[in-house]
Amino acid sequence: MNTFKLLASSLRGCRGHDIPLLRQISTTSPVTSLEKTVLHDYHVDQGGKMVEFAGYSMPVQYGKVGIATSHNQVRNHCGMFDVSHMLQSRVHGRDRVKFVESLIVGDIEGLPDNSGTLSLFTNDQGGIIDDLICSKTDLGYLYVVSNAGCKEKDLAHMKQQLASFKAAGGDVELEIIEDHGLVAVQGPEAAKILQPLVEGDINQLYFMQTRELVVAGIPCRVTRCGYTGEDGVEISVPNEKIILKQLKDKPKRRRVGLTCTGPPPRSHCPVLDGDGNQVGEVTSGCPAPSLGKNVAMAYVPANLAKAGTNLTVQVRKKNIPAVVTKMPFVKCNYHIMK
Structure with a gap:
């Protein structure tokens, strides 16, 4: 897998917006005439609202997630920014x-x-x-x-x-570096999220220090800095390692929800297809009292990811029938404005 996609996965859906640059954004030129970063198609695919900044088509926000919410996410947790236009x-x-x-x-x-x-x-x-x-x-x-x-x-x-x-x-x-994108991971949880992807101890990299490090198996230049005022890094990564191939070919595996009864699946339990072949493994699982059954998440081949697909989870050497189920498992009951 690639650097940007793994980071996006680690952020559990948090999406970066070029917050420090918002005050300079205008929409006077049509987006179709603008330059695009290597991650442009990813932004569009994720529902990014694309506007003009410095001659580039850049995301100002995603879906209904407001700028203030994104700001607080970066201040309190972590966010990711595409700054490849720099x-x-x-x-x-x-x-x-x-x-x-x-x-x-x-x-x-x-x-x-x-x-x-x-x-x-x-x-x-x-x-x-x-x-x-x-x-x-x-x-x-x-x-x-x-x-x-x-x-x-x-x-x-x-x-x-x-x-x-x-x-x-x-x-x-x-030498102008035109074959590298630039991604900023910013926020108090940035190092914790990045560490599993980095070879070496990221905490040995201090503010304004820079190293060539291997991130998600890819040699990158990592600099501990950023314009948000929070802890974080900027990662210079080769363009051919971001996500264009995955966008074109679609992922071979997908994260799915599973429901089952009996002993609850736990992390690393094998997931089997109808022929008894291992096709994936559980990432996490637990009983769900609200549903009266067990729930779990797992990565399986894309052709087995459709809701309603019957699979088997091996729990303590017992084969437990499981069904691919849409998430969230339990409907949220927030008091929201209609």
Whole structure:
């Protein structure tokens, strides 16, 4: 599975909105003429309300989930943001630090390896062009991320200064990262949610530190930072590893609800098809007093995921008949506005 989809699954349905950028969104241009991030089709498929931001079609909210609810979700728990529209770049060469320090206000030379700083692009008069984060890696390059709203302006400024710097004998090259998306996972529960997907201890990565880490089996650059003011990370991941193939081919397995009687299924109990072949396993299960039976969730092949499909769950070496059942198992009784 891929990084974004696993994170989305870990968030149990929480969907990210580019909250810090909402104040800058307009809808003056038709969405069809806008650029799209690598996750655009995913947003649309999940019911995202797509609007214009910085020349991109971006989700401002999902379904009936309001912006305030999403804001509180990130503040109190965790949320995920598609920030692939931002400008990612690498600066190479012997004089890379000197070049970047000529563009920004910040001591890049004094940074420890694999750490970064929030800084500002400035013009020759000291005026502010844009803010950015510059990280000093131990791999022979600087990693720079700047805002989508100023992408064209930032890029033009960097290229213009690059030409002058090289003409004066400077050894530096600018690489625009166009084959990576950028995903931000933000909130007080971000590390807990991310840890099962990361090789190594995510808590050894501190604020404004950056590492190349394996996330969900995929080499990514992970930086512990973000614009929400909460704990979290930004993950730079290759475009071909996000979710386009899954969107096209559809998932081979689906999460389903199961109901049964007898001993309650527990985590890791095998799920069998009508021929007795194991086709999945239970992720969690328990008695449901309101229903007078047991309930469970499991992952099974997509062709067995239809409600009403008869399966078998093996509980303590006993085969228990089970039925695929729509969730939620018990109707919610919230007092809501009609």
